[in-house]
Amino acid sequence: MQYQHLLERCKQKDASAQRILYDLFKARLMGLCRRYSKSREDAQDMLQETFIKIFLKIQQVATADKLESWMKSIAVHTAIDHYHKSKKSDQQLYSSADYDIAGIDTEGVLGNLSDEFLISVINELPEGCRIIFNLFEVEGYSHAEIAALLGVTEGTSRSQLHHAKYLLKGKLNRIGIKRYEKLA
Numbered sequence: 001m002q003y004q005h006l007l008e009r010c011k012q013k014d015a016s017a018q019r020i021l022y023d024l025f026k027a028r029l030m031g032l033c034r035r036y037s038k039s040r041e042d043a044q045d046m047l048q049e050t051f052i053k054i055f056l057k058i059q060q061v062a063t064a065d066k067l068e069s070w071m072k073s074i075a076v077h078t079a080i081d082h083y084h085k086s087k088k089s090d091q092q093l094y095s096s097a098d099y100d101i102a103g104i105d106t107e108g109v110l111g112n113l114s115d116e117f118l119i120s121v122i123n124e125l126p127e128g129c130r131i132i133f134n135l136f137e138v139e140g141y142s143h144a145e146i147a148a149l150l151g152v153t154e155g156t157s158r159s160q161l162h163h164a165k166y167l168l169k170g171k172l173n174r175i176g177i178k179r180y181e182k183l184a
Contacts, residue, residue, distance in 0.1 A: 004063065007058070007067055010058050013055075026047065026051075029047055033047045033078075034119060035123075036076075036080075036083070037079070037082070045082075047075075053074050057074070076139060079131070080149055080150065084150075121171055129163050129164035132157055133160075136157070
């Protein structure tokens with residue numbers, strides 16, 4: 001199906017077109033939401049909120065070639081909104097000892113690293129580190145952009161990224177992965 005025609009139908013609030021768009025992009029956007037959430041349930045909430053925003057604001061998209069990147073941007077901003085909400089309600093301090101991944105089967109883990117495993121390791125990072133790691137390393141945002149999105153300084157963004165990498169290297173090292181330079 002041609003995306004431009006689908007986009008136009010979605011702009012007209014055509015429910016069947018909205019369903020097709022949802023089905024086409026739900027897996028990609030769920031993967032993005034999962035990287036920013038503490039749990040699958042949180043990711044599903046983010047995904048639902050993302051699609052609500054998409055369908056409310058779809059008039060902003062002029063052409064179909066910009067649709068996917070625009071949708072990903074909505075998902076990232078929704079994840080950041082969730083981060084800000086949870087930050088206000090959860091002002092706990094975490095130590096790296098709280099994020100031990102002992103008990104994971106490490107037999108041949110380097111050759112069999114799955115996306116789900118890597119996501120689970122990243123999701124165990126303290127929330128600020130996790131959000132900044134994802135924004136910088138996965139989404140490609142600059143430290144200046146991250147600072148503006150999160151309301152922190154560029155130095156804080158850099159420091160949190162460094163700390164996230166330090167924690168990830170430590171976790172991977174503890175489970176027997178010594179060649180972690182390419183992974184973290």
